Amino acid sequence: MKIKKLGHYLCLGIIILGVVTGCGNKPTELPENKEEEVKGNCTVEGCMNQIEPKMKVEEVNQIIGFEGEKKAESDTYSWQLSKKTKIEIEYKNDLGSIKATYDKDEINSDDFKLSIAYEIVGDIKEKTYTYEEMVEKLEGIEGHLESKSSTSKMYVWVKDGKTFRATFSDSLKGKCSIVSIR
Numbered sequence: 001m002k003i004k005k006l007g008h009y010l011c012l013g014i015i016i017l018g019v020v021t022g023c024g025n026k027p028t029e030l031p032e033n034k035e036e037e038v039k040g041n042c043t044v045e046g047c048m049n050q051i052e053p054k055m056k057v058e059e060v061n062q063i064i065g066f067e068g069e070k071k072a073e074s075d076t077y078s079w080q081l082s083k084k085t086k087i088e089i090e091y092k093n094d095l096g097s098i099k100a101t102y103d104k105d106e107i108n109s110d111d112f113k114l115s116i117a118y119e120i121v122g123d124i125k126e127k128t129y130t131y132e133e134m135v136e137k138l139e140g141i142e143g144h145l146e147s148k149s150s151t152s153k154m155y156v157w158v159k160d161g162k163t164f165r166a167t168f169s170d171s172l173k174g175k176c177s178i179v180s181i182r
Contacts, residue, residue: 037082041065044085044100045144051087053096053150060089060096099147108158112141114181117157117164121179128175131155131168152177 041064042050050063057077061067064087068077075091084103089096116138120129131153135142143155143166154167167178 038085039066040079040081042081044081044087044102047079047081047087048098048100048145048148051089051096051098053098053148054094055096057089057091095150097147097149100145102144102146102156102158104158104161104163107144107156108160109141110159111139112157112159112164113139114159114162114164117179117181120164120166121181124176124179128172128177129166130174130176131166134166134176 040047047064051060055063057068060077060079064079064081066079068079068087068089070077076088077091078086078088080086082103084101084106086101088099088101090099091097120134120137129137131143138157141157143157145153146156146165147154151171152167152169154165157164162181164181165179166176168174169177
């Protein structure tokens with residue numbers, strides 16, 4: 001009887017020891033300064049600069065370097081380039097509407113001045129800008145191409161979690177038609 005009781009205490013002790021110390025398989029963490037590895041031939045921005053709305057999905061696969069995943073319910077393809085970045089293309093009438101998802105921390109610009117962006121939002125009804133004119137107004141800070149279709153391009157700027165977006169319409173000779181800050 002004493003041996004049986006001793007065996008129970010020994011098992012209980014091992015279980016408690018295992019719970020308290022864990023099993024030793026702690027996840028390894030990447031150093032903070034280590035860049036996330038990108039899957040494919042290009043970064044999200046590099047791919048966005050090469051992909052055009054008239055391209056077929058096979059051509060896009062070749063540029064990116066791997067096949068996109070097709071969504072079951074629509075003619076939409078997605079390429080996950082890294083943990084926080086991807087490209088999606090929705091096809092309608094053989095033309096793609098291309099959208100990029102960026103890592104906002106990666107494209108954050110300390111030099112970007114939100115005050116100028118708010119000024120642009122305020123005067124967009126009276127004054128229109130081409131992309132080049134807007135970059136000049138924003139003191140040379142380039143935007144990141146976030147989406148493009150056969151009729152427009154949208155760029156995004158990020159500062160401390162706030163995003164400024166501007167859409168430039170081909171039907172308005174490349175002039176900005178929509179701006180927003182969130």
